[in-house]
Amino acid sequence: MNLKSLLCGIVIGAVSIGTVEAFEYLPERASASISLKVLGNKAKHYPLILHPSANDRSFYQLEATEKLPLVAFQKLKEHDGRLQIEVGITALEDIYFNYSQQLSTGFRHDDCQFYMPGFWYRRNLRSPKEAPSFHTSDSWLVREDRLSTPLTGIYSEKEKRSMTITRLDSFTDDALTTHREGEVILSGKTSLGFTGFENRNGTAMLSFGFPYREAPKSYIRKLTLAPEVEAYQLLKKGETVLLTWELTDSKAEDFSEFIRTTWEYCYDTYAPKPVNTPYSIDDMKQTLSQFFVTSFVDNQPLAYNSGIHLRIDEDKRNGQAEVGFIGRVLLNAFNAWEYGWQNGREDLKVNSTKVFDSYLKNGFTEAGFFKESINFDKKTEDPVRSIRRQSEGIYAMFHFLAYEKEHGRRHPGWEQRIKKMLDMFLQLQNTDGSFPRKFHDDLSIVDQSGGSTPSATLPLVMAYKYFKDKRYLVSAKRTAEYLENELISKADYFSSTLDANCEDKEASLYAATATYYLSLITKGEEHKHYADLTKKAAYFALSWYYLWDVPFAPGQMLGDIGLKTRGWGNVSVENNHIDVFVFEFASVLRWLSKEYNEPRFTNFAEVISTSMRQLLPHDGHMCGIAGVGYYPEVVQHTNWDYGKNGKGYYNDIFAPGWTVASLWELLTPGRAEDFLVK
Numbered sequence: 001m002n003l004k005s006l007l008c009g010i011v012i013g014a015v016s017i018g019t020v021e022a023f024e025y026l027p028e029r030a031s032a033s034i035s036l037k038v039l040g041n042k043a044k045h046y047p048l049i050l051h052p053s054a055n056d057r058s059f060y061q062l063e064a065t066e067k068l069p070l071v072a073f074q075k076l077k078e079h080d081g082r083l084q085i086e087v088g089i090t091a092l093e094d095i096y097f098n099y100s101q102q103l104s105t106g107f108r109h110d111d112c113q114f115y116m117p118g119f120w121y122r123r124n125l126r127s128p129k130e131a132p133s134f135h136t137s138d139s140w141l142v143r144e145d146r147l148s149t150p151l152t153g154i155y156s157e158k159e160k161r162s163m164t165i166t167r168l169d170s171f172t173d174d175a176l177t178t179h180r181e182g183e184v185i186l187s188g189k190t191s192l193g194f195t196g197f198e199n200r201n202g203t204a205m206l207s208f209g210f211p212y213r214e215a216p217k218s219y220i221r222k223l224t225l226a227p228e229v230e231a232y233q234l235l236k237k238g239e240t241v242l243l244t245w246e247l248t249d250s251k252a253e254d255f256s257e258f259i260r261t262t263w264e265y266c267y268d269t270y271a272p273k274p275v276n277t278p279y280s281i282d283d284m285k286q287t288l289s290q291f292f293v294t295s296f297v298d299n300q301p302l303a304y305n306s307g308i309h310l311r312i313d314e315d316k317r318n319g320q321a322e323v324g325f326i327g328r329v330l331l332n333a334f335n336a337w338e339y340g341w342q343n344g345r346e347d348l349k350v351n352s353t354k355v356f357d358s359y360l361k362n363g364f365t366e367a368g369f370f371k372e373s374i375n376f377d378k379k380t381e382d383p384v385r386s387i388r389r390q391s392e393g394i395y396a397m398f399h400f401l402a403y404e405k406e407h408g409r410r411h412p413g414w415e416q417r418i419k420k421m422l423d424m425f426l427q428l429q430n431t432d433g434s435f436p437r438k439f440h441d442d443l444s445i446v447d448q449s450g451g452s453t454p455s456a457t458l459p460l461v462m463a464y465k466y467f468k469d470k471r472y473l474v475s476a477k478r479t480a481e482y483l484e485n486e487l488i489s490k491a492d493y494f495s496s497t498l499d500a501n502c503e504d505k506e507a508s509l510y511a512a513t514a515t516y517y518l519s520l521i522t523k524g525e526e527h528k529h530y531a532d533l534t535k536k537a538a539y540f541a542l543s544w545y546y547l548w549d550v551p552f553a554p555g556q557m558l559g560d561i562g563l564k565t566r567g568w569g570n571v572s573v574e575n576n577h578i579d580v581f582v583f584e585f586a587s588v589l590r591w592l593s594k595e596y597n598e599p600r601f602t603n604f605a606e607v608i609s610t611s612m613r614q615l616l617p618h619d620g621h622m623c624g625i626a627g628v629g630y631y632p633e634v635v636q637h638t639n640w641d642y643g644k645n646g647k648g649y650y651n652d653i654f655a656p657g658w659t660v661a662s663l664w665e666l667l668t669p670g671r672a673e674d675f676l677v678k
Contacts, residue, residue: 025076025083025247027052029104032062034072034089037096037232043183048072062087069093070235083247084168090240096185096232100209102198103247105163107156109138109199113255115155115164115262116140116195118148118505118544118570122255126494127502127573130223136216141196143212145174145550145638145647146219148543148570149266152195154204155258161251162258165206166269167193168244174551174559180639181218181227186211190233191551193243210243221641222574255491260539267600270547272566274610281667285339287618289348290629291660292336296351297321300376301362303354304329305336307657312650315627319376323363324392325498326633326655327373329355331396335664338403356400360413367441368420386498387428387435388452394418394459398466402675415467422463425456426475433482437495450486451495451507453479457514461521465676473521480518480530483511488537497572504572508540509585513672516588520676531595538592538601541585545569545608546578550637556648557624558635565637567604567611576640579633580612581658583665584672591673609666624650631659 027050037043046064053059062072075086089099105112113122119142124133132140144150144167153164175188193210211233217225235241248265252258279287295305297317306317308327323329333355340348363371365385372389373382397418404411428435428443434450460476463469487493488511496507512534519530546566552559568578586605593601615632617625625632633654634642642651665671 025103027060029106030101032074032087032099032101034062034064034068034070034100035098035230035232036068036070037098037183037185039096039185043096043098043230043232050074069095070097072099079246085245085247087243087245088240089235089243091235091237093237095235097235098209098211098213098230098232099243100194100207100213102200103163103165103206104200105154105156105204105206107154107159107161107163107204109202109204111156111158112204113155113157114197115151115153115259116142116147117151117263117266118546119146119573119576121493121503121540121573122491124503124573126492128223130225131502131574132217132219132225133573136225139196139198139216141194141198141207141213141215142219143194143214143639144171144192146570146576146640147195148546149270149548150193150195151262151266152197152206152208153258153262154197154206155252155255156204157255160253161249162262163206163250164248164262164265165195165208166246166248166266167195167208168246168269169242171548171551174553174556175233176553176555177231180220181229184229184231186231186233188553190231190553206247208245210241219576219640221643256488256536256539259491259543260536263539263543264600266547267604270566272547272604272607274606275564275567275614277610277613279613279616284613284616284663284667287616288629288631288660288663289336289339289345291627291631291656292332292339292348292351294627295630295656298351298354298358301358302371302374302376303351303358305332305355305657307332307660308655309653310630310656311626312624312632312652312654313626315630319378321374321376322389322657323370323372324389325386325658327657328392328396328661329657330359330393330400331661332657332664334396334400334403335661335668337400341407356411356414360417364417365441368417368424369441370421384438384440384446386438386452387425388437388455388496388498390421390425391452391455391459394421395462398459398462399671399675402466418463419467422459422472425460426471429456429475429478430482432485433478433480434486435479437498449495449501450482451493452498452510453482454487454507454510454514455496457483458517461517462675465521476514476518480515480533483514483537484533487511488515488533491540493537493540497575500572500574502573504574505541505544505569506572506581508537508544509581509583512537512541512588513584516584516591517672517676520672531592534588535592535596538585538588542589542604544571545604552648558637558648560648561623563614563635564611567607567609568635568637575642576638577642578635578637579659580631580662580666582608582612583662586666587669587672590669612663612666627656629660630654630656631663632656633659 032048048062051061058076060074127133129135150167155162171191175186177184211231215228304321336348337352438447464473493507515533589601589605634651644652
């Protein structure tokens with residue numbers, strides 16, 4: 001087999017992975033090793049020498065310099081223009097093993113950006129040193145279930161080339177351990193290996209192996225790095241384990257193109273299918289509407305749905321009301337209002353009326369901003385405003401006002417309040433088009449970061465449509481200039497959330513949604529320009545969503561009830577769990593699919609829509625949640641927790657206020673198009 005030209009000029013499946021170059025798989029470009037652990041003793045590390053077969057140059061024996069109680073081999077084969085690496089290990093006696101391999105990319109490490117989907121972007125330099133980033137190390141190995149696809153990619157900006165390594169095996173099993181650091185013995189079989197990148201004498205290396213390993217640190221909870229871990233699995237005498245990875249080598253003009261082509265490759269490789277769930281959209285809304293009823297609070301100056309900082313094991317309300325972010329009080333009120341009218345639910349209409357009336361009367365600061373986060377139990381109010389919460393509140397009210405206007409009802413008091421807030425938005429906007437993330441009533445800045453800017457684009461575009469005031473469209477277009485210059489063109493999506501400073505899903509998702517709104521409201525070349533930006537940002541948002549189903553160990557609740565992780569999105573570098581944050585993103589994907597004739601977008605939107613129905617709490621299927629319709633939030637799918645419970649469970653505190661709102665929008669497609677186009 002001519003391995004030197006094995007990958008030359010190949011088109012990958014239905015999509016070209018850039019322009020594919022030759023990768024010469026030679027023993028000197030690869031290194032392998034195996035560690036064996038005798039119980040009660042430190043493991044011993046054995047480098048393995050790759051001996052090519054004289055008769056078949058695609059077959060290698062993996063041998064140590066001393067006799068080992070195992071036989072190991074490696075096969076190379078071309079598959080659809082890619083190089084597959086199959087490793088087999090057969091035990092000659094009972095062994096506990098950990099296998100690893102490294103491949104040299106030939107790239108200078110300093111010239112490279114790095115990618116592990118849903119976890120690592122570029123060098124993670126937006127993240128603090130307490131989270132995985134180059135601030136701590138320039139080499140990282142992580143367990144595969146941290147990643148939305150078990151892949152590591154290295155992109156050389158100098159050579160405009162990339163290499164990726166992807167695991168292709170069946171992921172069916174996981175096993176518990178009694179320890180979380182050091183050398184750990186697995187209690188059974190796992191399907192989880194590790195992947196990552198390393199700096200070896202200035203050269204960027206792809207590293208991978210099985211079972212899992214994390215180095216130089218493991219990441220166990222928010223801003224908490226822990227010592228490295230290396231897992232050992234029992235392989236009984238006569239048993240064989242087969243492991244398969246796939247290597248790509250390709251060209252890309254920039255990091256964004258690398259992300260796009262890699263996501264398309266991963267999607268085609270894993271081919272995620274919709275999840276079979278018994279719940280129709282009507283079923284989902286009927287059950288979720290129970291949250292609107294049982295969480296309702298009307299004995300305070302503000303009426304609201306109690307949806308933040310609740311215990312998962314208690315069906316109780318508290319005194320905390322939040323306009324946006326994790327509370328979404330006003331969006332829940334509108335969803336309940338619309339659903340109440342559609343289904344003759346007088347209880348929902350009455351409750352929503354109380355919410356809107358109380359916020360109009362008591363929900364504004366003296367300056368005219370929303371009182372966005374209040375704790376009536378402690379009699380405290382957050383003195384800091386955020387562009388995100390304010391924007392999300394205005395967004396919800398525009399939907400309410402448009403719905404009411406369509407049905408012959410007007411609310412001039414609300415219209416005046418919204419105009420006043422938007423006019424203050426115009427004063428807050430920076431010369432580069434960005435908005436500060438946090439500020440005071442007097443418009444003094446608390447947090448200058450522009451990561452939340454796209455959240456303001458939505459209400460500004462809606463304001464232009466509703467009030468016919470071009471000032472708001474001009475302002476929205478200026479936000480798009482900032483997004484294009486600072487986020488999208490630089491492939492740098494950061495700090496959209498209010499509780500983290502790092503690379504996060506919501507920044508790219510909000511950027512895609514913002515430019516989608518502008519594309520809907522414009523025509524011709526301007527429309528196309530915003531659509532192109534939407535598409536570019538959407539690939540980064542898509543990269544956070546799982547294309548595979550991570551395995552769980554027996555006894556981990558989420559696995560026991562059959563959760564499939566495909567279609568769920570990881571949150572951020574700091575907050576390494578999956579959740580149902582999607583809101584309008586599925587509508588963006590369906591629109592992009594039509595705009596660019598790209599069926600992957602529509603197909604994956606259906607994966608998202610079906611998969612996110614799995615944990616619907618109702619009688620006989622409570623999914624570890626106390627309240628019917630209180631959809632879970634912090635879904636812990638890997639070795640990470642928010643402080644409680646760990647993989648296979650939720651944190652003990654959650655915020656169903658935003659999860660219900662997100663799912664409701666997912667299940668009500670096309671709202672932006674209805675508002676802006678019709």
